[in-house]
Amino acid sequence: MTFSFNKNFKNNIMYNLLKGKRGIIFGALDENSIAWKTAERVHEEGGVFVLTNAPAAMRLGNIDELALKTGSQIIPADATSVEDLEILVDKAVEILGGKIDFVLHSIGMSVNVRKGNHYTDQNYEMTEKGWNVSAVSFHKVMQVLYKKDAMNEWGSIVALSYVAAQRVFPNYNDMADNKAFLESVARSFGYFFGRDKKVRVNTISQSPTLTRAGNGVKGFDGFITYSEKMSPLGNASALECANYTITLFSDLTRKVTLQNLYHDGGFSNVGVSQSVIEMFE
Numbered sequence: 001m002t003f004s005f006n007k008n009f010k011n012n013i014m015y016n017l018l019k020g021k022r023g024i025i026f027g028a029l030d031e032n033s034i035a036w037k038t039a040e041r042v043h044e045e046g047g048v049f050v051l052t053n054a055p056a057a058m059r060l061g062n063i064d065e066l067a068l069k070t071g072s073q074i075i076p077a078d079a080t081s082v083e084d085l086e087i088l089v090d091k092a093v094e095i096l097g098g099k100i101d102f103v104l105h106s107i108g109m110s111v112n113v114r115k116g117n118h119y120t121d122q123n124y125e126m127t128e129k130g131w132n133v134s135a136v137s138f139h140k141v142m143q144v145l146y147k148k149d150a151m152n153e154w155g156s157i158v159a160l161s162y163v164a165a166q167r168v169f170p171n172y173n174d175m176a177d178n179k180a181f182l183e184s185v186a187r188s189f190g191y192f193f194g195r196d197k198k199v200r201v202n203t204i205s206q207s208p209t210l211t212r213a214g215n216g217v218k219g220f221d222g223f224i225t226y227s228e229k230m231s232p233l234g235n236a237s238a239l240e241c242a243n244y245t246i247t248l249f250s251d252l253t254r255k256v257t258l259q260n261l262y263h264d265g266g267f268s269n270v271g272v273s274q275s276v277i278e279m280f281e
C-alpha cells in the first residue's frame with residue numbers, strides 16, 4: 001500500500017510515534033501557527049503536553065480551543081522571563097506526571113520589523129528585545145530544563161529557524177541575525193545537553209509559511225511565491241513542518257543532534273530553478 005502526503009490532506013496517518021511521551025509546546029497562537037499544527041499532530045500520535053505562550057498572546061489568539069481539542073492545560077509564560085519558565089517547568093512536570101520528553105520552541109518576534117524600521121536604521125532597544133524573545137529565550141528555556149534536570153534521557157528539543165540565518169533576505173531584517181543566534185545556541189547548548197543528559201537539540205529551518213509571524217515580513221507574498229518557484233518540492237506547509245517535528249520527537253531520530261535541518265522543499269540547495277529562469281527570458 002502507498003501513502004501520499006500533500007498540503008491538503010485531512011486524514012493524517014497515525015503511527016503512535018509519541019505514545020507515553022510528555023512535552024511542552026511554546027508558541028501556538030492561532031490555527032495557522034506552526035506550533036498549533038504540531039500540537040494537533042503530537043496529540044494524534046499519542047503524546048501529552050502543556051501549551052504555553054506569552055500572557056499577552058492569550059488575549060490575541062484562541063489557544064483555549066486548542067487546549068480543549070487536545071486535552072491539554074495552558075500555562076502562560078513569557079519566554080524571556082526565567083522566573084516564568086521555572087514555574088512553567090515545575091507545573092508541567094507536575095501536571096504531566098513525570099519528566100519531559102520533548103519541547104518545541106516556536107517563538108519569534110522583531111520589534112524593528114513590526115515598526116517598519118529598516119535594517120540600516122534600527123532602534124537598538126528594539127533589536128535587544130527581538131533577540132531576547134527570538135534567541136536568548138531558547139537558551140533560557142534550555143537552562144531552566146537543564147538545571148532542574150527536567151528532561152528524560154533521549155528527550156528532544158526543537159526550535160524553528162529560517163534560511164536567512166545563512167543567506168541574505170533583505171526584508172527579513174534583524175530576524176536574520178536572531179535566527180543565526182538561535183541556531184548557534186542550539187549547537188552550543190545541545191553539546192552540553194547531549195553529553196550530560198542524553199538529550200538532543202536541533203533547529204528546523206522551515207519554508208516561508210503563512211502565519212501571523214510570517215505575515216509581518218515586508219513583501220511576504222512575493223517572498224513566498226519566489227520560494228515556491230525555487231523549491232523542487234514546493235514550499236513546506238505548517239502541517240508538513242509539524243509532521244517533520246514529530247519524527248524529531250520520536251525515538252526514530254535519537255542520534256540526530258546539533259543540526260540545523262532544512263525543511264524547505266529543497267530551496268536551500270537550489271541556485272536557480274528553471275521556472276525562475278523562464279521569468280527572465
Ligand SMILES: NC(=O)c1ccc[n+]([C@@H]2O[C@H](COP(=O)([O-])OP(=O)(O)OC[C@H]3O[C@@H](n4cnc5c(N)ncnc54)[C@H](O)[C@@H]3O)[C@@H](O)[C@H]2O)c1
Binds near residue numbers: 030077205208214215
Ligand atoms: N512563518 C514563517 O514563514 C516561518 C518560517 C521559518 C521559521 N519560522 C519560525 O517559526 C516559529 C513560529 O512562528 P509562526 O510562523 O508559527 O508564527 P506565530 O506568530 O503563529 O508564532 C510565533 C509565536 O511566538 C510567540 N511569542 C512571541 N513573544 C513571546 C514571548 N515573549 N514569550 C513566549 N512566546 C512568545 C507568539 O505569541 C506566537 O505564538 C518562529 O520562530 C518563526 O520565526 C516561521
